[in-house]
Amino acid sequence: xxxxxxxxxxxxxxxxxxxxxxxxxxxxxxxxxxxxxxxxxxxxxxxxxxxxxxxxxxxxxxxxxxxxxxxxxxxxxxxxxxxxxxxxxxxxxxxxxxxxxxxxxxxxxxxxxxxxxxxxxxxxxxxxxxxxxxxxxxxxxxxxxxxxxxxxxxxxxxxxxxxxxxxxxxxxxxxxxxxxxxxxxxxxxxxxxxxxxxxxxxxxxxxxxxxxxxxxxxxxxxxxxxxxxxxxxxxxxxxxxxxxxxxxxxxxxxxxxxxxxxxxxxxxxxxxxxxxxxxxxxxxxxxxxxxxxxxxxxxxxxxxxxxxxxxxxxxxxxxxxxxxxxxxxxxxxxxxxxxxxxxxxxxxxxxxxxx
Numbered sequence: 300x301x302x303x304x305x306x307x308x309x310x311x312x313x314x315x316x317x318x319x320x321x322x323x324x325x326x327x328x329x330x331x332x333x334x335x336x337x338x339x340x341x342x343x344x345x346x347x348x349x350x351x352x353x354x355x356x357x358x359x360x361x362x363x364x365x366x367x368x369x370x371x372x373x374x375x376x377x378x379x380x381x382x383x384x385x386x387x388x389x390x391x392x393x394x395x396x397x398x399x400x401x402x403x404x405x406x407x408x409x410x411x412x413x414x415x416x417x418x419x420x421x422x423x424x425x426x427x428x429x430x431x432x433x434x435x436x437x438x439x440x441x442x443x444x445x446x447x448x449x450x451x452x453x454x455x456x457x458x459x460x461x462x463x464x465x466x467x468x469x470x471x472x473x474x475x476x477x478x479x480x481x482x483x484x485x486x487x488x489x490x491x492x493x494x495x496x497x498x499x500x501x502x503x504x505x506x507x508x509x510x511x512x513x514x515x516x517x518x519x520x521x522x523x524x525x526x527x528x529x530x531x532x533x534x535x536x537x538x539x540x541x542x543x544x545x546x547x548x549x550x551x552x553x554x555x556x557x558x559x560x561x562x563x564x565x566x567x568x569x570x571x572x573x574x575x576x577x578x579x580x581x582x583x584x585x586x587x588x589x590x591x592x593x594x595x596x597x598x599x600x601x602x603x604x605x606x607x608x609x610x611x612x613x614x615x616x617x618x619x620x621x622x623x624x625x626x627x628x629x630x631x632x633x634x635x636x637x638x639x640x641x642x643x644x645x646x647x648x649x650x651x652x653x654x
Contacts, residue, residue, distance in 0.1 A: 327350070331354055332434065332435065333352065333355035333357075333435075334352040334433055334434070335355055335371070335434065336351075336420075336431050337432070339426075340391070340430075345370055348367055348368065348370070349368075351363055351366045351367075358405070359403075359406060360405045360406035361406050374403040376402070376404040376408075376410060378410055379403065379404075380401040387417070395430075396417065396418055396419070397415065399414070399415055400413065411438050413436055413437055414434065414437055415432050416432070416433045417432045418431055419431075515580070517632070518633065519633065519634070520624065520626075520628075520629040520630060521629055523580065523634045524625075527579050533577070534627070537571070537626060540567060540571040540574060541615070541622060544564070544615055545615060545619075550563070551611070552612075555604070555608060561595060564595065569589065572586070572589040572592065575588065576589075580635070580638075581638055584641055584642055587642040588641075590649045591648050591652070594652035594653055598652045607651055607652065611648065614648060617637065617644055618641060620637065621638060621641060625637070
């Protein structure tokens with residue numbers, strides 16, 4: 300017996316003592332999840348709302364009568380993620396299904412983050428007649444993530460202070476390093492694009508380009524350094540890591556199948572990741588380098604083929620150029636642009652190492 304047949308048999312049992320329309324009404328109107336139903340869309344006018352349940356009306360502040368016949372575009376505003384909305388339209392035309400997140404606006408103009416799950420409703424011939432969208436308000440989730448981030452950032456600065464002040468105490472260095480690794484794990488949670496102010500994502504999205512992934516406001520090196528007071532020791536650590544990484548990758552190029560050389564590159568990436576993690580604004584850069592190190596730790600040394608080594612060389616050059624333009628020469632027009640390119644390159648290497 301097919302799954303569809305089983306479903307029909309069990310659903311039929313629901314309709315023995317109750318009319319189908321009443322079942323549908325109760326399922327929709329009594330649901331605690333906001334639900335919106337639109338028509339299948341027309342080329343001249345797009346999609347039109349034909350139903351919204353009580354939870355949806357409470358969330359948005361609209362009455363049902365105000366919504367029927369309107370386009371879902373009335374919920375969009377300046378912070379709505381346009382790329383996601385464009386993909387939404389394309390995915391509905393291609394498959395009828397979409398899952399993603401963006402920012403919507405209530406009747407009073409206030410914004411809220413949400414997640415959609417959109418599915419088609421088909422007629423007996425299989426033609427799409429309607430779309431049903433089950434939505435979730437992510438405001439509380441995003442708020443908790445922001446509080447979590449603030450706590451994590453405070454702990455990060457404290458650990459950096461303790462570690463710097465006790466560099467000669469090996470036990471303290473070990474303990475702070477362990478705590479630092481836990482903070483990085485935490486940072487991976489709130490560094491997801493879903494928690495960025497202007498970087499909501501959809502789950503069916505194509506990979507983002509470096510430009511699309513880097514949506515932070517442009518900031519020059521001089522502007523950044525006015526905000527972030529980099530010490531001589533911190534700058535020295537960055538430059539030492541770059542120099543060591545250059546040496547390690549050169550040795551790996553000469554001895555590509557030696558596990559020790561592979562491990563040396565991994566270790567230096569971890570050290571550089573730790574150093575960058577303490578810099579405000581560049582958590583995602585540090586985590587991307589950490590990801591490369593993690594992938595190297597679990598990869599067979601035989602995977603260090605010439606192509607990956609060339610990618611490592613390229614990443615090294617990007618790191619060296621970025622660090623010098625931001626922290627040494629201080630002539631970068633946008634500190635986030637180089638950091639975004641590093642993140643993209645690091646993720647590409649990590650993907651190759653996993654393959």
